[in-house]
Amino acid sequence: MKISGAEIIVKSLIKENVEIMFGYPGGVVIPIFHQIFNAPFKFILSSHEQGAIHAADGYARASGKTGVVIATSGPGATNLVTGIATAHMDSIPLVIFTGQVSREMIGNDAFQEVDVTGITRPITKHNYLVQDIKDLARIIKEAFHIASTGRPGPVVIDVPVDISNSQYKFEYPEEIHIRGYKPVYQGHPVQIRRACRLIESAKKPVVYAGGGVVISGAHEELRKFVKKTGIPITTTLLGLGIYPETDPLSLEMLGMHGTYYANQAVFESDLLIAVGARFDDRVTGKISAFIPDAKVIHIDIDPASVSKNVLVDVPIVGDCKNILKEINKIIKAPHIDQWVKKINDLKKSHPLTYENTKGRIKPQYVVEEIYRLTKGDAIICTEVGQNQMWAAQFYKYTKPRTFISSGGLGTMGYGFPAAIGAQLAKPKKKVIDIAGDGSIQMNLQELIVAVQHRLPIIIAILNNGFLGMVRQWQQLFYDKRYSHTCINFAPDFAGVAEAYGAIGITIKEHDEVVPALEKALSVKDRPILLDFHVAKEENVYPMVPAGKSIKDTIMRELA
Amino acid sequence: MSQHVISVKVENKFGVLARVAGLFSARGYNIDSLTVSTTEQENVSVMTIVARGDNRVIEQVKKQLNKLIDVIKVTDHSELETIERELALIKVTAPSSKRPEIYQLVEIFNAEIADISHKTMTIGVKGVPGKIENFIELLRPYGIKELLRTGRISLQKL
Numbered sequence: 001m002k003i004s005g006a007e008i009i010v011k012s013l014i015k016e017n018v019e020i021m022f023g024y025p026g027g028v029v030i031p032i033f034h035q036i037f038n039a040p041f042k043f044i045l046s047s048h049e050q051g052a053i054h055a056a057d058g059y060a061r062a063s064g065k066t067g068v069v070i071a072t073s074g075p076g077a078t079n080l081v082t083g084i085a086t087a088h089m090d091s092i093p094l095v096i097f098t099g100q101v102s103r104e105m106i107g108n109d110a111f112q113e114v115d116v117t118g119i120t121r122p123i124t125k126h127n128y129l130v131q132d133i134k135d136l137a138r139i140i141k142e143a144f145h146i147a148s149t150g151r152p153g154p155v156v157i158d159v160p161v162d163i164s165n166s167q168y169k170f171e172y173p174e175e176i177h178i179r180g181y182k183p184v185y186q187g188h189p190v191q192i193r194r195a196c197r198l199i200e201s202a203k204k205p206v207v208y209a210g211g212g213v214v215i216s217g218a219h220e221e222l223r224k225f226v227k228k229t230g231i232p233i234t235t236t237l238l239g240l241g242i243y244p245e246t247d248p249l250s251l252e253m254l255g256m257h258g259t260y261y262a263n264q265a266v267f268e269s270d271l272l273i274a275v276g277a278r279f280d281d282r283v284t285g286k287i288s289a290f291i292p293d294a295k296v297i298h299i300d301i302d303p304a305s306v307s308k309n310v311l312v313d314v315p316i317v318g319d320c321k322n323i324l325k326e327i328n329k330i331i332k333a334p335h336i337d338q339w340v341k342k343i344n345d346l347k348k349s350h351p352l353t354y355e356n357t358k359g360r361i362k363p364q365y366v367v368e369e370i371y372r373l374t375k376g377d378a379i380i381c382t383e384v385g386q387n388q389m390w391a392a393q394f395y396k397y398t399k400p401r402t403f404i405s406s407g408g409l410g411t412m413g414y415g416f417p418a419a420i421g422a423q424l425a426k427p428k429k430k431v432i433d434i435a436g437d438g439s440i441q442m443n444l445q446e447l448i449v450a451v452q453h454r455l456p457i458i459i460a461i462l463n464n465g466f467l468g469m470v471r472q473w474q475q476l477f478y479d480k481r482y483s484h485t486c487i488n489f490a491p492d493f494a495g496v497a498e499a500y501g502a503i504g505i506t507i508k509e510h511d512e513v514v515p516a517l518e519k520a521l522s523v524k525d526r527p528i529l530l531d532f533h534v535a536k537e538e539n540v541y542p543m544v545p546a547g548k549s550i551k552d553t554i555m556r557e558l559a
Numbered sequence: 560m561s562q563h564v565i566s567v568k569v570e571n572k573f574g575v576l577a578r579v580a581g582l583f584s585a586r587g588y589n590i591d592s593l594t595v596s597t598t599e600q601e602n603v604s605v606m607t608i609v610a611r612g613d614n615r616v617i618e619q620v621k622k623q624l625n626k627l628i629d630v631i632k633v634t635d636h637s638e639l640e641t642i643e644r645e646l647a648l649i650k651v652t653a654p655s656s657k658r659p660e661i662y663q664l665v666e667i668f669n670a671e672i673a674d675i676s677h678k679t680m681t682i683g684v685k686g687v688p689g690k691i692e693n694f695i696e697l698l699r700p701y702g703i704k705e706l707l708r709t710g711r712i713s714l715q716k717l
């Protein structure tokens with residue numbers, strides 16, 4: 001029996017056990033939407049395609065499953081671009097369907113035609129233009145496979161409308177064979193033994209773990225490794241939660257706004273054990289002065305990440321979980337009491353802190369109270385800027401997939417739609433978007449989606465009247481010339497929220513912070529926007545000034 | 560900076576050339592020559608890419624090439640024993656007084672006179688890239704009006 005291409009798409013999604021699809025309709029995808037209408041999975045209509053793709057991304061990060069998105073050709077597809085790049089940078093599995101003009105029109109500058117595969121080529125793991133309906137089912141199967149395996153990433157399938165409308169039999173392939181794509185999952189035993197020897201003889205080792213541990217689901221193995229070896233551990237922004245930050249061996253986050261002790265420990269280390277992390281420049285600071293004395297073990301599934309920024313002594317290519325499991329079988333603890341003591345002293349002498357005043361609300365205080373009142377059990381999403389860094393620093397993450405943030409691309413406007421996706425993935429969890437007054441404006445239109453689906457997401461705006469992170473740089477490095485970063489003409493956010501049918505509360509006093517949060521946490525049936533008017537010129541510290549070594553981490557403004 | 564000859568075995572599909580070339584262009588990297596050829600295997604093409612760059616960058620490009628789904632295999636022929644060939648077409652100014660000399664060169668280099676007119680000769684020459692370079696240098700004094708090279712193809716010996 002022959003069915004339409006559109007129906008093949010929907011049937012394939014059912015085969016892939018898709019629970020939720022995100023998207024927005026348009027001319028050339030009407031045939032597909034025609035089939036989605038009766039599909040057994042949930043469809044979430046966004047207000048903007050960027051909202052749809054960030055929501056799918058948040059869904060993927062919270063659940064570990066592949067996010068699925070659909071948009072129309074032309075502007076629908078170009079509106080996805082920021083979301084595709086965001087997912088690509090952070091290795092998030094997405095399958096994205098875009099409509100395309102019919103095959104005979106391609107290349108004619110037809111209405112709403114853009115070269116989707118051309119535009120998305122450098123920001124996808126792979127992309128397809130379907131040219132023959134015979135290939136459609138196989139392409140979908142391949143796309144899900146490629147998106148979710150190896151180092152995950154977004155895969156785009158561009159579907160010309162005449163393909164959606166033509167007829168073919170439906171056979172979803174059981175297996176696929178892609179000869180150019182064979183991710184390596186098992187670590188090489190010789191390399192594993194070499195790594196163990198290095199670890200056992202190290203005097204000042206540090207574990208530096210990242211988002212790869214989340215993706216691989218290796219947090220239990222990682223915890224076991226740290227327990228067996230007693231080696232202190234720091235994580236990247238995307239690694240927050242893979243190791244409990246409340247544990248004495250946790251150094252919390254490293255890098256540009258990492259803790260002083262994480263940065264010093266890494267700088268002084270004689271062995272850096274990198275697990276599922278990629279030596280991003282926000283982590284390393286000035287690369288030549290990053291780890292002058294350390295040997296490096298690098299465990300990663302992506303061979304292209306190894307020795308890209310830092311030369312590696314023992315690379316182990318494969319899946320973190322498998323490799324850590326093998327290491328845990330044979331590893332013995334190194335003798336590092338002195339080292340651990342030294343780090344503990346550093347923790348005491350240079351704690352992560354801020355000056356809490358009863359005057360203007362301090363943004364860090366809001367984050368601390370969110371942590372206290374949710375008992376660390378919420379899913380925290382963030383926007384980008386100071387809000388993101390304070391959310392990373394002052395909330396203590398103890399479980400993977402509880403911190404959702406655009407790390408690699410640093411996409412303002414990511415956090416709120418991502419929170420929608422996360423809440424849909426985890427209906428029982430409290431989901432909170434920690435936002436800035438600049439970022440929240442970038443996708444606030446998605447509020448209607450949260451209202452429509454009665455999602456009790458809390459938006460906590462740390463409203464400082466500035467594009468704070470840029471202002472901080474202007475203050476520190478550009479003579480305090482606040483060129484176009486003052487945004488104290490914002491709308492009444494609480495009023496905007498109410499207009500959408502959400503709850504809005506403005507908080508101006510220190511003592512109102514806790515009651516407002518308590519109220520917000522009690523709401524179950526709609527989003528709540530909390531507009532915290534916080535200290536205007538608070539800065540994020542510690543900080544590694546741009547171009548400096550991590551050893552030059554500063555704790556406050558230099559005179 | 561050294562010259563690398565990278566042989567990339569790819570699925571013979573549309574769009575592959577753009578993916579491969581994109582990895583170079585995104586890094587501001589110039590490709591000296593690029594050939595795409597069908598092979599003994601159906602559905603498999605080989606791209607031979609000659610590019611210059613510091614070793615670390617080339618190393619990274621090779622890894623990124625390997626990551627492309629449509630790339631089956633990447634080999635760096637600068638590190639291996641290979642057989643290389645290239646073809647060039649050269650249009651050179653050739654007044655009758657100079658022609659005997661040019662004929663001689665053509666003979667020595669086993670080249671071929673592909674076309675001839677009142678003022679010019681067009682010569683085809685094939686061989687290893689070094690030979691072609693020599694030939695071009697020897698013709699240069701006569702005045703090269705146009706020059707095209709196919710870019711090299713390179714086959715591993717073993």
Ligand SMILES: Cc1ncc(C[n+]2csc(CCOP(=O)(O)OP(=O)(O)O)c2C)c(N)n1
Pocket residue numbers: 383384385386387388410411412413435436437438439440462464466467468469470
């Ligand atoms: C889409 C996008 N545009 C611009 C930037 C550059 N940028 C980084 S942080 C920042 C300021 C963010 O301001 P706000 O959301 O108010 O947060 P704050 O830093 O004040 O907490 C800007 C403009 C970005 N990261 N993303």
